[in-house]
Amino acid sequence: MGIVVQKYGGSSVATAEHIKAVAERIKKAHDAGSSLVVTVSAMGKTTDRLLRLAGEVSREPSPREIDQLLSTGELQSVALLAMALHDRGVAATSLTGPQAGMKTTGRYGSGVISEIRPDRLRGLLDEGQVAIVAGFQGENALGDIMTLGRGGSDTTAVALAAALGAERCEIYTDVDGIYTADPRVVPGARRIPIISSEEMAEMAWRGAKVMHPRAVELGALYGVEIHVRSSFSEEPGTIIREGKKMERLETRETLAGIVHDLDVSRITLSGIRTGPGTMSRIFTPLAEGGVSVDVIVESAPKEGASDVAFTVGRGDYEKALKLAGEVAGSLGGEVEGEEDLGKISAVGTGMLNRPGYAARMFASLGKAGIPIRMVSTSEIQVTCVVPAGRVEEAVRILHEDFELEEMEERDV
């Protein structure tokens, strides 16, 4: 049997009891003959506790030292998990990111994996050991620890699977897969057994919290099959694999699901003079200020002036409003902000050959009297920004109108 990479999140290793349960699961897979590489996050609230300490000793902790500090959370989990495996008679060795050959580049706090040198990992697998790798970290060219930033633990797992040519990468989390909509909002939401990497990446970007889009995209790039499963059950979960692109035109007209996000604010620059370079003048300062911009809409110019609107998360709202206000002023226009918005996206490769999906979506929302503030579409998704208070209602309506509950098993 081939190599399997498993990843367990912080809630799966939150206590000694949790760690023992994870060890049992690993033992089962090991006894069944898999060559296992396991990557683990820090225990439960460890990272929060360490960040609080950092805040107590320093007003503005240096990113390098934050990385040095935070990386210890994962080191503790891997050592404890190795011990729990030994106790069950399973040979296992824990490795720090650097020991596992994870090389990183980029900035402290948001490192990027540049290379994995898996010699030591392969050596352990050859000995029949379970290799347990501290997630979320690697070593840069200076020999310093870097953390990988958002989605770093999922990304570690997928990158390891790619580097080792693993059969699959299993992501264990606190839910049992990807659903056609958030089951807390839509009780009839179905688990999606198989989804394409492209669809999954869109769903992740658009608000599905289960897996980070960065890891999904890395999986797509290297053709890694990802299984999302619950660490607390034996349910089969969701399989994410490369879409069969050549067959797309034959695909049944189906959606993968509806995702939503309640953390949306909109900023509108109105009456600004437009010309070549206007968009760059608006968005370069935002990018330099570290603001993540999501949906962008530009109205058709009228008498040399137009409106540009974009959305950001709550955390970036004040900063974005200030920066956009400065640009708007210099372009003879005004800025306006609106908080408490949300967005709903319908995602699926089935939309590719059916442009009517967007129209059906607008009609469904319109019939319910839900105002659409912004629209953004791409090949495989349609996103509508609506008032936050109407988002859950909108998700339920779309899930029903698109008949996601009744849909048959679909192929990707």
Place this chain on the structure above:
Amino acid sequence: MGIVVQKYGGSSVATAEHIKAVAERIKKAHDAGSSLVVTVSAMGKTTDRLLRLAGEVSREPSPREIDQLLSTGELQSVALLAMALHDRGVAATSLTGPQAGMKTTGRYGSGVISEIRPDRLRGLLDEGQVAIVAGFQGENALGDIMTLGRGGSDTTAVALAAALGAERCEIYTDVDGIYTADPRVVPGARRIPIISSEEMAEMAWRGAKVMHPRAVELGALYGVEIHVRSSFSEEPGTIIREGKKMERLETRETLAGIVHDLDVSRITLSGIRTGPGTMSRIFTPLAEGGVSVDVIVESAPKEGASDVAFTVGRGDYEKALKLAGEVAGSLGGEVEGEEDLGKISAVGTGMLNRPGYAARMFASLGKAGIPIRMVSTSEIQVTCVVPAGRVEEAVRILHEDFELEEMEERDV
């Protein structure tokens, strides 16, 4: 000015407030122009907490994984201390043991420093930075983390001072130096301003807890001057430096101090057949069993049989009794154990040319009716094993009879 190595123990960095206080002290030394290398232990009870977790996931945690786990405590302290220094405008970089070039050999959990490659440390000092090194750890030939075992943090500091040719090594602790006796037992005990490495090593082995003898001996070996000071005061502390050996015979007849230890158990093998190799037959199994033996006394053989007695700490008592019992049986003798003993040692190079010290010690104890169970002497110390309940009384009597309270400043 030269390089100064400072070491702060776990109680000195127990909370964010403590860490900030340590940072202030480092800033002062840095502003005064010293090139500083600082090594720190894990915060307060961190190590205990991690060991408890290990005990919860495993009945017999592997030493390698324990080291991987425990090393994180120091990593957290160094990162937090670096942040606190940045906040005070002091350039500082934290380093793990491996990053600081600490190479180790030996067994996990009791690593020995084999080499220090101080290139990165020197680079930081050349840039005017404070280098903060995680104590108690290094990297073995496999690239694995090893902790240094008992006294490892003090040893890290002294080894760094030796490798860097530092002017001195400052050990900050919760007491303000070495005393002529434990001040909690003898209120009139005096702080010793200067003590020789030899005397300090004896005092440390005989029960003085302030510094670990391993670090003292390393300091003696490399001629590192060690200052023991309180991290909570500005008192001058105690200076440990190489004794002026050539002048010994001229030295005034003085003692350094009286140390005591309440954790002593005695095991006696009586009536055993003696011959060449007997001692080895007794003590080899103990050494292999990891039992630390302290005082050993063999009575003169009578009719081919003799008694051998030795002392061990409470933690090793049961194991030692069992192992010694097996040997005693095979040698035709019996074993007997006695717990609740203690020992008192008078230490000082002044004893070298005054063999009368032992006699005075026996006389003082005898006059007070304190029974002496065992005696051990060396060039610079006399140790008596007495009932634990009489130890403190004995310390007070000897401190007074040897006039340690009135003694003038002494040279070493």
